[in-house]
Amino acid sequence: MDNPFRYSGVVTGDLFVDREDEIAALHRAFRAGEHVFLYSPRRYGKTSLLHEAFRRLPAGEPWAFVDLSRALSLQSFVELFISAVLHGAESSADRARRWARKFLSRLQPRLVLDNSGRVQVELGFGPRLAEPTTLAEALDLPQRVAEDLGVRLAVALDEFPMVAELGGDGLVRAMRAAFQMHRLVSYVFAGSQTTMMEQLFAAERSPFFRMGRPLRLEKIPRDAFVPFLVGGFRRGGMDLPPDLAGELCRLVDDHPYFVQTLAHELWDQARARRPSVAAGDLTQALASVVGWHDAYYRRLWERLTLYQRRCLLALAELGTGASLFAADTVARFELKSASHVQRALEALQREGLVHRRNGEYGLADPLFPHWARAAGLVSGRAERG
Ligand SMILES: Nc1ncnc2c1ncn2[C@@H]1O[C@H](COP(=O)(O)OP(=O)(O)OP(=O)(O)O)[C@@H](O)[C@H]1O
Numbered sequence: 001m002d003n004p005f006r007y008s009g010v011v012t013g014d015l016f017v018d019r020e021d022e023i024a025a026l027h028r029a030f031r032a033g034e035h036v037f038l039y040s041p042r043r044y045g046k047t048s049l050l051h052e053a054f055r056r057l058p059a060g061e062p063w064a065f066v067d068l069s070r071a072l073s074l075q076s077f078v079e080l081f082i083s084a085v086l087h088g089a090e091s092s093a094d095r096a097r098r099w100a101r102k103f104l105s106r107l108q109p110r111l112v113l114d115n116s117g118r119v120q121v122e123l124g125f126g127p128r129l130a131e132p133t134t135l136a137e138a139l140d141l142p143q144r145v146a147e148d149l150g151v152r153l154a155v156a157l158d159e160f161p162m163v164a165e166l167g168g169d170g171l172v173r174a175m176r177a178a179f180q181m182h183r184l185v186s187y188v189f190a191g192s193q194t195t196m197m198e199q200l201f202a203a204e205r206s207p208f209f210r211m212g213r214p215l216r217l218e219k220i221p222r223d224a225f226v227p228f229l230v231g232g233f234r235r236g237g238m239d240l241p242p243d244l245a246g247e248l249c250r251l252v253d254d255h256p257y258f259v260q261t262l263a264h265e266l267w268d269q270a271r272a273r274r275p276s277v278a279a280g281d282l283t284q285a286l287a288s289v290v291g292w293h294d295a296y297y298r299r300l301w302e303r304l305t306l307y308q309r310r311c312l313l314a315l316a317e318l319g320t321g322a323s324l325f326a327a328d329t330v331a332r333f334e335l336k337s338a339s340h341v342q343r344a345l346e347a348l349q350r351e352g353l354v355h356r357r358n359g360e361y362g363l364a365d366p367l368f369p370h371w372a373r374a375a376g377l378v379s380g381r382a383e384r385g
């Protein structure tokens with residue numbers, strides 16, 4: 001059998017763990033026509049959650065998924081957006097053509113069928129997207145289609161912070177102007193937890209101020225991951241004791257992507273020695289995973305400043321919630337002063353290496369302390385409980 005633990009790409013169905021409450025919250029929002037801001041640190045499972053929530057919608061509740069990271073320009077974004085809506089509404093090619101004639105008369109897109117029979121949209125040269133009415137025509141398509149079908153439509157815009165790069169403030173404002181009039185469409189704006197995602201709905205000057213409800217994705221609880229891990233090993237003819245599965249989660253701080261990565265490696269390694277998995281196997285699997293990422297950490301380390309490195313090591317050594325500003329910590333880790341700590345933490349936060357939760361700083365990357373220890377940069381005390 002194939003390794004049941006996936007650490008890259010979208011996971012759905014049997015490969016998907018937990019998130020029942022989040023799926024229920026999304027479905028409620030879709031049915032109420034509410035908008036949602038979905039955010040989390042990197043690789044917590046936003047994209048997978050959206051796909052799974054859509055997959056579980058009954059037939060007759062259509063949805064469209066737009067991945068903004070696939071767009072390289074405003075024009076390609078508009079093409080993707082239109083294609084996703086036409087495809088999501090499960091339209092036949094004929095109906096898509098009728099909608100295009102009726103609702104996209106300025107844009108006059110060319111519809112082509114790809115290998116899997118999906119409608120793809122091409123706008124050709126110079127569709128004058130800088131003109132507000134032309135852009136609005138594309139952005140209004142979800143509402144027009146939903147009206148035509150007499151249904152509600154859910155539209156997810158994944159990697160939403162890309163909008164600013166693709167179309168600047170103009171695109172953000174055009175979206176707000178269009179979407180706020182769409183009574184039959186519920187939008188999910190998803191992205192990694194960055195200042196932009198937070199400000200989008202929380203800053204008064206943002207066009208999206210309080211336009212929807214925030215949904216912050218947390219880690220997956222250990223008691224949901226453990227049975228999934230044990231079950232995956234059992235299907236491969238191996239016995240992973242629940243305690244050891246819990247230890248696996250703890251080692252990587254319950255971070256969904258790293259739990260899957262470590263489980264994948266452990267599964268591969270232990271398979272040769274079936275049937276029972278022991279603590280030594282886990283230690284070995286962790287060492288391999290750290291090894292895969294060694295080049296990444298080395299490059300990272302080289303580009304950090306001295307104070308940024310010391311802050312990371314202090315967090316690795318002391319764990320989340322340690323006060324790096326305390327005089328004895330500043331002295332012990334040679335951090336110079338509280339303002340040096342502040343500047344270093346801000347830079348590390350921008351890099352996505354450190355996050356702040358309820359006023360406490362912690363490492364965003366749970367593998368880092370293991371790498372730092374393997375590289376001899378911190379002592380064994382970096383182990384956290
Ligand atoms: N519900 C889940 N069940 C099992 N594994 C999950 C789940 N959510 C996330 N993962 C693991 O985390 C990985 C990353 O998931 P996904 O790409 O959905 O996260 P993301 O938050 O969209 O990431 P990014 O920040 O890169 O956009 C998956 O490949 C999988 O290994």
Ligand SMILES: [Mg+2]
Pocket residue numbers: 046047048158
């Ligand atoms: Mg994603």
